Amino acid sequence: xxxxxxxxxxxxxxxxxxxxxxxxxxxxxxxxxxxxxxxxxxxxxxxxxxxxxxxxxxxxxxxxxxxxxxxxxxxxxxxxxxxxxxxxxxxxxxxxxxxxxxxxxxxxxxxxxxxxxxxxxxxxxxxxxxxxxxxxxxxxxxxxxxxxxxxxxxxxxxxxxxxxxxxxxxxxxxxxxxxxxxxxxxxxxxxxxxxxxxxxxxxxxxxxxxxxxxxxxxxxxxxxxxxxxxxxxxxxxxxxxxxxxxxxxxxxxxxxxxxxxxxxxxxxxxxxxxxxxxxxxxxxxxxxxxxxxxxxxxxxxxxxxxxxxxxxxxxxxxxxxxxxxxxxxxxxxxxxxxxxxxxxxxxxxxxxxxxxxxxxxxxxxxxxxxxxxxxxxxxxxxxxxxxxxxxxxxxxxxxxxxxxxxxxxxxxxxxxxxxxxxxxxxxxxxxxxxxxxxxxxxxxxxxxxxxxxxxxxxxxxxxxxxxxxxxxxxxxxxxxxxxxxxxxxxxxxxxxxx
Amino acid sequence: xxxxxxxxxxxxxxxxxxxxxxxxxxxxxxxxxxxxxxxxxxxxxxxxxxxxxxxxxxxxxxxxxxxxxxxxxxxxxxxxxxxxxxxxxxxxxxxxxxxxxxxxxxxxxxxxxxxxxxxxxxxxxxxxxxxxxxxxxxxxxxxxxxxxxxxxxxxxxxxxxxxxxxxxxxxxxxxxxxxxxxxxxxxxxxxxxxxxxxxxxxxxxxxxxxxxxxxxxxxxxxxxxxxxxxxxxxxxxxxxxxxxxxxxxxxxxxxxxxxxxxxxxxxxxxxxxxxxxxxxxxxxxxxxxxxxxxxxxxxxxxxxxxxxxxxxxxxxxxxxxxxxxxxxxxxxxxxxxxxxxxxxxxxxxxxxxxxxxxxxxxxxx
Numbered sequence: 127x128x129x130x131x132x133x134x135x136x137x138x139x140x141x142x143x144x145x146x147x148x149x150x151x152x153x154x155x156x157x158x159x160x161x162x163x164x165x166x167x168x169x170x171x172x173x174x175x176x177x178x179x180x181x182x183x184x185x186x187x188x189x190x191x192x193x194x195x196x197x198x199x200x201x202x203x204x205x206x207x208x209x210x211x212x213x214x215x216x217x218x219x220x221x222x223x224x225x226x227x228x229x230x231x232x233x234x235x236x237x238x239x240x241x242x243x244x245x246x247x248x249x250x251x252x253x254x255x256x257x258x259x260x261x262x263x264x265x266x267x268x269x270x271x272x273x274x275x276x277x278x279x280x281x282x283x284x285x286x287x288x289x290x291x292x293x294x295x296x297x298x299x300x301x302x303x304x305x306x307x308x309x310x311x312x313x314x315x316x317x318x319x320x321x322x323x324x325x326x327x328x329x330x331x332x333x334x335x336x337x338x339x340x341x342x343x344x345x346x347x348x349x350x351x352x353x354x355x356x357x358x359x360x361x362x363x364x365x366x367x368x369x370x371x372x373x374x375x376x377x378x379x380x381x382x383x384x385x386x387x388x389x390x391x392x393x394x395x396x397x398x399x400x401x402x403x404x405x406x407x408x409x410x411x412x413x414x415x416x417x418x419x420x421x422x423x424x425x426x427x428x429x430x431x432x433x434x435x436x437x438x439x440x441x442x443x444x445x446x447x448x449x450x451x452x453x454x455x456x457x458x459x460x461x462x463x464x465x466x467x468x469x470x471x472x473x474x475x476x477x478x479x480x481x482x483x484x485x486x487x488x489x490x491x492x493x494x495x496x497x498x499x500x501x502x503x504x505x506x507x508x509x510x511x512x513x514x515x516x517x518x519x520x521x522x523x524x525x526x527x528x529x530x531x532x533x534x535x536x537x538x539x540x541x542x543x544x545x546x547x548x549x550x551x552x553x554x555x556x557x558x559x560x561x562x563x564x565x566x567x568x569x570x571x572x573x574x575x576x577x578x579x580x581x582x583x584x585x586x587x588x589x590x591x592x593x594x595x596x597x598x599x600x601x602x603x604x605x606x607x608x609x610x611x612x613x614x615x616x617x618x619x620x621x622x623x624x
Numbered sequence: 625x626x627x628x629x630x631x632x633x634x635x636x637x638x639x640x641x642x643x644x645x646x647x648x649x650x651x652x653x654x655x656x657x658x659x660x661x662x663x664x665x666x667x668x669x670x671x672x673x674x675x676x677x678x679x680x681x682x683x684x685x686x687x688x689x690x691x692x693x694x695x696x697x698x699x700x701x702x703x704x705x706x707x708x709x710x711x712x713x714x715x716x717x718x719x720x721x722x723x724x725x726x727x728x729x730x731x732x733x734x735x736x737x738x739x740x741x742x743x744x745x746x747x748x749x750x751x752x753x754x755x756x757x758x759x760x761x762x763x764x765x766x767x768x769x770x771x772x773x774x775x776x777x778x779x780x781x782x783x784x785x786x787x788x789x790x791x792x793x794x795x796x797x798x799x800x801x802x803x804x805x806x807x808x809x810x811x812x813x814x815x816x817x818x819x820x821x822x823x824x825x826x827x828x829x830x831x832x833x834x835x836x837x838x839x840x841x842x843x844x845x846x847x848x849x850x851x852x853x854x855x856x857x858x859x860x861x862x863x864x865x866x867x868x869x870x871x872x873x874x875x876x877x878x879x880x881x882x883x884x885x886x887x888x889x890x891x892x893x894x895x896x897x898x899x900x901x902x903x904x905x906x907x908x909x910x911x912x913x914x915x916x917x918x919x920x921x922x923x924x925x926x927x928x929x930x931x932x933x934x935x936x937x938x939x940x941x942x943x944x945x946x947x948x949x950x951x952x953x954x955x956x957x958x959x960x961x962x963x964x965x966x967x968x969x970x971x972x973x974x975x976x977x978x979x980x981x982x983x984x985x986x987x988x989x
Contacts (some may be wrong), residue, residue, distance in 0.1 A: 187951030194945050204749035204946070212734075212754050215963070216956030548805045 136253035138164055138246050139224065145572070146175045148225040148253060149183060152218060156180060157279055159577050159587070159599040161256040161369040162227060166246040171234050173246055175227035175262075176597060178576040183222035191220060228570050229609050230596055238264055258282035258598065265594040273316030275309075275588065276603035284600045288320045291499070293522055294591060295545055296529040297538065299563060300552020305584040307332050309550055309602050310501055310531045311461035314462055317499050318350055321460040323452060325486065326501040327479060327508065331468030335608035345606060350461035352451060356478045357436035363445045364403045364438060369394050371484040376428055378510045379476035386424040389417050393425075398582045404434060404440045426512060435474040437481070448485050449494065456495045467508065490524040497525035505530055506537035514539035535562040548590035573597055650804050651752065652859055654735075654797065657770050658755040662965060665727055665758045669968045672725040672958050701879075703920065705872040705899070707928035714742040714810040714930045715805055716939030721790040721799040722949040724957050727967075730760030733790045734957050737801045738946035740939040742930055747939065747947050752801065753956060756792040759789050771796045795824075799831055804845075806839040813926050814839055815940045818893030820909035832891055836911050845914060845922035848892060849908040855884050855894075862896050863905040869933065871898035872927055873910070874920065895918060899927055902937020 136154060141148040146164070149155055158180060162211045164173040182188075206213050229242040259276040270287035278284050291313070294525050298313075300306050311333065315322045326333045338346035339520035354360035364372065369391065376382040376390060393411045397403045412425045432438050439445055448463075465482055489495050502509065518541050521528065530538055536558070543549075543566040551574060554560050559580060564571035568590040577587050577599065584602050589595070648786060717739050724732040736753035771793070798817075805814055822832035839846050855862050857877060866875045877897040892909025893916070899906075910919035931938040963969045 185952050185955065187953065187955075190950040191952045203747065204751070207750060207752045208754070209651050210658070210964075212756070212957055212960045215960040218969070219956045219959055220952055230828070242806050555722050 127383070132158040134163070138248050138251060138253065141229075141245055141476060142192050142215070144242055144570075146173070146227040146229050148175075148177075149610060150180075150223045150225050150303070150605065152221040152223075152578055154223075156223070156255075158580060159279060159597075161230075161261055161596075162225070162253055162265065163233070163256040164246045164251050164253050166251040168247065168250060169244065171244060171246070172507045173229055173244075174231050174233060174238065174261070174525035174596075175229045175243065176573065177225050177227050178570075178573045181348060185219055185222055191216070217294060221548070226572075226576075228573050229612045234262060238262075245495060247549045258284070261598075265596050267592075267594050267596070267598075271320045273313060273319070274603060275312065275586070276600045278598060282531070284588070284598060286588070288317055288322070289319065290591040291457070291548060292497070292527065292531075294527055294547035295518060295522065296527075296548040296550070296590075297542065297546045297566070298529060298531045298550040298552075298604070299535050299538070299554075300533065300562045300578075300581075300586070301554050301556070301559070302533050303583065304581070305586070305602055306531055306533060306552055307503070307584060308584065308605070309552070310503070310529065311336060311543055312602065312605055313529065313550075314499070314501055315347055315607075318347065318460040318462055318541055322499050323455045323460055323495065323497070324462045324499045325452075325482065326462060326464045327467060327482070327505070328464050329475075329503045329507055331464070331466050332503070333464040333501065334466050334468075336462060336464065338608040339606045340608055342608065347462070347607075348544075350455070350458070351464065353464045353466055354446065354448075354451075355466040356474065358425060360442050360446050360465070360478075361437060361439040361441075361450070362440060363440060364405060364408065364562065365442075366447065366449075367481065368447060368488070369398075371481060371488065375432075375477050375480045379473070379480045380428045380431055382428050383424060385418075386421045388429075389421050390425055393524060405438055406440055431473065432477070435477055437474060439479055440456075448482065449489050452486075452489055452495050452498070475508045476510070478607065481511075483513070485561045486526055487521070489526055490526055495525075497527065500526055500527060501531060503531045504534070505532065505538070505596045514542055518545045535559050540565060546590065548588075551578045551581075551587040551589065552585070553583065554578050569594050569597070643751055648817065650856065653771070653800070654753065655757045658757055660770065661763055661767055662756060662834040663968060664760070665730075665732070665961075665965050668727050668965075669970045670725040670732055670950045670961070671729045671970050672853075672954075689773055698951075702866070702869060703876070705874060705920075705924050705927055706962045707872075708921065709928040710925060711744055712925045712929050713809070714815065714926060714937065714939045715809055715812055716742075716815040716817075716937060716941075716943040716945045717741045717798065717801050717805060718817045718940065718943035719794045719801065720947040720949055720955060721794040721797075722945075723790060724756065724954060724961070725969075727758065727760075728921060729762070730758055730764075731790075732961065733757050733759065733793065734791055734949065734953075735790075736947050736949065737797055738943040739801060739805060740754065740942040740946065742874065742939045745929070745931065747942060749942060751946050753797075755797075755947070756957060756961060757793060759793070762856075764789055766965050768792065768796065771800070784907040785916075799835065802835050803838065806835050806842065806844065809839075809842060809844050811843045811928075812845075813922055814844050814846045815926075815937055815943075816846060817940060817944065818848055818850075819850050820846070820848045820911065822891055823860060823889035829889055829891075835975045836891060840913060842910065845925075846911045847926065849897075849911040849937065851911075851936070853907040855907065863907060866896050866898045866905045869898060871903055873898050873903050874923060875905075896985060897923065898935055899937075900932045903932060905938065 136150045138146060148162065150623065156177060158177055160177050162175050164175060193495065231238045231240045233245065238461060241492045258280050262282065265461045268285040270289050272285035273288050274283060274285045276284060278476060298306050298310050314326060317324055317337065328334065334353045337345060337351035339345045372394065373387065377387060382390065393415055396409055397411055409429055412422060412429055415422065451463060455463060465478065467478065486498055530542060531540055539615065546566055546568060549566050549568055551563055554563065560575045563578065564574040581587060581599065585599055586602055587597055587599050589597050644860055656851060687974045719735060719737040721733055721735045724734055734754040736751060738751050740747055740749045757767065802816060820832065822829040824924060836846055853861065857865065862877050866873065877896055878894050893912045895908045895910065896905050897908035910922065926937060933941050962969060
């Protein structure tokens with residue numbers, strides 16, 4: 127039965143802490159993630175709350191009503207002679223819904239105040255949907271150096287301010303196939319558009335074609351994309367690599383014990399003095415060095431790891447100067463340096479990453495470049511344990527701003543969630559994963575678990591500074607970039623071949 | 625609109641229930657009566673009835689005294705029953721009323737009736753209503769006089785408190801539906817809720833007699849089941865007399881010295897019926913004008929053609945379920961009243977809570 131003019135207005139029902147329950151009736155087009163404005167004219171305030179769940183209202187007697195009502199498709203069993211059409215009211219009440227909302231602040235004199243310690247009147251306040259465009263305006267989102275993310279549920283374009291990613295720690299996470307890499311590419315290119323230098327630790331070689339359109343032609347970013355494949359176009363000499371960097375590789379990537387590390391330091395200094403810091407001379411020096419045989423064996427095994435990685439060379443002509451590339455990228459108005467780790471063994475991968483990170487730290491600490499945005503895909507596969515704390519504490523002071531991208535939220539250190547400034551959550555259904563992401567300080571646990579669970583692919587819940595702490599669901603826009611991160615299917619290929 | 629199987633129902637000049645499952649005359653009359661009372665309440669305030677009370681209303685368990693009457697001659701009054709499977713239709717009728725709230729001048733209530741047909745164990749129902757009524761001291765006489773339209777006017781009309789008027793209203797609506805079914809059903813067993821006792825407000829002796837006569841003229845048998853009875857024999861509640869007897873059986877209590885005065889208002893022959901092996905026993909009134917054997921046969925037909933739920937006929941059970949108001953119904957009706965008549969809801973003032981605080985338990989008067 128239609129109840130065209132009978133739609134009851136939404137009413138505040140209960141408030142506990144920052145949770146507001148709103149009673150809503152059929153006919154209201156309400157979705158999770160939308161914002162409501164609860165206006166109370168008497169105090170001249172309005173509460174901003176986001177719907178995080180839509181439930182059936184606990185109407186007394188509904189159970190009895192449902193038990194005795196015939197199946198909806200079995201109308202032959204009975205009929206109502208109800209000339210006053212009261213049953214439609216009864217059914218209308220049965221379909222009443224309870225909107226569980228989180229309060230995000232109060233609008234007073236056209237400005238948002240984070241306070242939520244007042245109660246709007248149950249009877250006098252009016253509730254209506256807050257359009258995203260109005261929220262963006264109120265909260266000053268989508269201003270500054272804009273990176274277009276996509277559109278919200280009400281088709282409002284959502285842009286974030288690149289400045290809000292500057293000096294911040296970010297996380298992009300979601301289950302497989304939800305569009306994490308797509309979003310991370312969008313953000314990386316968005317930062318580059320504003321002149322930033324982005325370094326991507328690309329575990330699957332997904333970013334290597336960022337400079338190409340879907341049809342394989344060069345896109346507008348092509349000149350700014352530099353793909354470095356270790357052992358191929360990314361080799362370095364020991365001469366370029368100072369002791370600090372080599373020691374980090376040996377200690378963190380190759381697990382050289384302390385005693386051996388001390389001997390290695392002596393050997394390196396001796397080579398430096400003689401001006402012969404090459405792979406060849408290093409091998410000879412270890413062989414000749416007077417030390418314990420166990421130490422020598424330990425140094426030899428690491429030396430061969432360096433040699434066999436193919437990452438180090440004595441040929442200056444084939445060596446690549448990362449520092450120079452970083453400087454060039456910055457002076458040319460930004461660029462993406464993709465470290466393609468897809469064809470690198472796990473041990474070599476760690477060596478390369480240690481080299482890159484040490485080099486970045488070196489050039490940043492010496493202020494040779496201003497800052498670097500680091501995108502680390504599945505970082506647990508190549509980052510040492512201590513890096514997590516470095517990312518939170520030290521790195522940002524040097525100007526290295528990390529964005530972690532993963533489909534396994536448990537692989538990211540808990541501190542990272544606590545300290546993250548911006549979080550881009552794509553769909554998760556696994557309770558354990560949801561529980562982990564909900565630990566983030568920037569996210570209300572209930573909001574994360576409730577909204578993220580129902581996100582369709584390529585929809586993202588954006589949290590943190592970039593949205594001024596107003597969680598917003600956005601459908602991430604498509605990009606005209608050749609996609610490499612898609613899963614390669616066996617049967618799909620067969621079909622296409624057929 | 626659905627058309628129910630017609631075979632058992634003859635066309636009559638006034639009623640054709642349930643040829644189209646709607647008796648427009650009946651609806652119209654109830655609607656008119658309802659609207660006549662409701663037009664006085666526009667823009668008024670009302671105190672809604674607390675639906676929580678409805679949720680908490682639990683029927684009290686009956687005490688299960690089981691008198692040992694073994695060896696007494698009472699067993700001679702016991703008749704074992706054999707089901708007769710002959711496809712006789714069974715029709716159950718019930719009406720419920722509920723108080724919705726109070727206004728400055730009266731009470732708001734709603735009434736709903738339900739009819740359930742069992743044709744070869746296929747059950748169909750018709751719910752009539754709900755119809756809201758605003759009953760005041762001023763309009764109640766007119767209301768009952770209107771509803772009495774088809775029946776004989778109450779010669780001994782006596783004013784009753786407003787709180788009792790809901791029961792009286794229910795009785796009147798029930799009589800209307802019973803009349804409708806008595807006219808339209810043919811060769812059926814008609815089940816009433818309650819007894820075949822007349823002579824109280826809303827149930828005039830002449831009207832009930834007329835209803836039974838009409839039913840008989842259509843070859844119907846009227847059986848009335850009482851869920852609870854307080855009638856006793858030698859101190860024992862009559863339904864407890866057959867507690868240890870094996871069902872299905874009928875126990876005639878008609879000639880026993882009972883705790884009630886027998887007079888001409890008892891239009892039924894009184895039995896205790898235990899219609900299922902392990903079921904409960906109920907007071908059963910069978911139209912006194914039927915031959916004793918015919919009445920007995922009707923019960924056996926009921927046994928053969930009807931499902932029994934703990935010894936209670938399913939059609940009557942469903943009619944009760946369909947007519948009963950749930951808390952959700954009450955909220956829906958309150959919502960209808962506020963919207964259609966602009967009634968403003970006032971919080972119900974609880975004298976008990978005001979006086980006793982958390983110790984103010986029990987229902988408000």
